[in-house]
Amino acid sequence: MSIDRFLNGEDVKARPAPITNLMSQKMGIHEWSYRNDPTGDARFKVPWAAAEVALASIKIEVELGFDAATAFKESSRCLNCDVQTVFNRDTCIECDGCVDICPMDSISFVARGDEAELRTRLKAPAENLEQALYVSDELKTGRVMVKDEDVCLHCGLCAERCPTGAWDMQKFLLNTTQAGPRCRDKTNKTANAKEMA
Ligand code: SF4
Ligand code: SF4
Incomplete structure (x- = not known):
């Protein structure tokens, strides 16, 4: 048997996709299912x-x-690195409440621009070039929401403050998929697509 194949005949380079999921941690208006004190x-x-x-x-x-x-x-x-801040542009009314309450100056609403120049115009300059910025599509006033993930504590204050629920705190789950088809989660349609084909 060729060494670029598993014993079951699958190509060793064709790794099945992992299962990923985001789940809201909201339990009420001001309550989360995770401990969020920094x-x-x-x-x-x-x-x-x-x-x-x-x-x-x-x-x-x-x-x-x-x-x-x-x-x-x-x-x-x-620091709840598995709980992500998820922004919904469609429900944001640009009240800037999340900007005011963020203890890390992680969120800015600014005019669009080139990334290098945009990094200098945020509430706190984003100097870590290895950390990608989270930039929304254009909002009603023509600005964009920019979040610097490098300084976020995942405290959820932005999501508690937001009057429209435009910010949500969502727990990220990643399950790597086993190489052998018999070990795989049968509900993972992506990983099993090849097997079922
Ligand atoms: S989770 Fe906390 S630190 Fe992160 S953006 Fe929201 S308010 Fe700021
Ligand atoms: S608090 Fe909510 S509605 Fe206000 S600017 Fe932030 S995301 Fe938009």
Whole structure:
């Protein structure tokens, strides 16, 4: 059998697409199903066994793990990178309420322009060129909404403030698809298209 084929005969380069999904985290007008308080806590260190104990025997576990209270604090420190700000241009009335409340100056409503020049006109200049900007289609006043994802805390204040629900906080899910057709999720139509063809 050729080495560019899996045992089941599929081409190793034709990887099936992953399953991706976005789901709103809204539970009410001001309530989310995830903890959205930004925290300034530095990472909590996992406690180690004392050096003289750990070095005395190879059987001693060096990392002792968190106790329940520290584990809770560490998990609460999460910045919710899996929860995305999703903007709906059609329901935005350009009240600038989200711009005012954003603690990171991540959102700007500005006239359209070339990316390099646009980056200098935002509420906070977007200097990290490796981070793409999120730019909406043109709004009714001719401006565009620009969001600099590089500084967003995913706190959801913009979505809480918005009077029309134009911002939503949506949890992103990515499931990679197994190479073998028998292991795949049968409900994933994209990944299974080849198999069913
Ligand atoms: S989620 Fe928070 S930090 Fe991000 S744009 Fe909205 S208000 Fe700003
Ligand atoms: S708060 Fe909502 S309606 Fe107002 S500018 Fe922001 S997205 Fe648009």
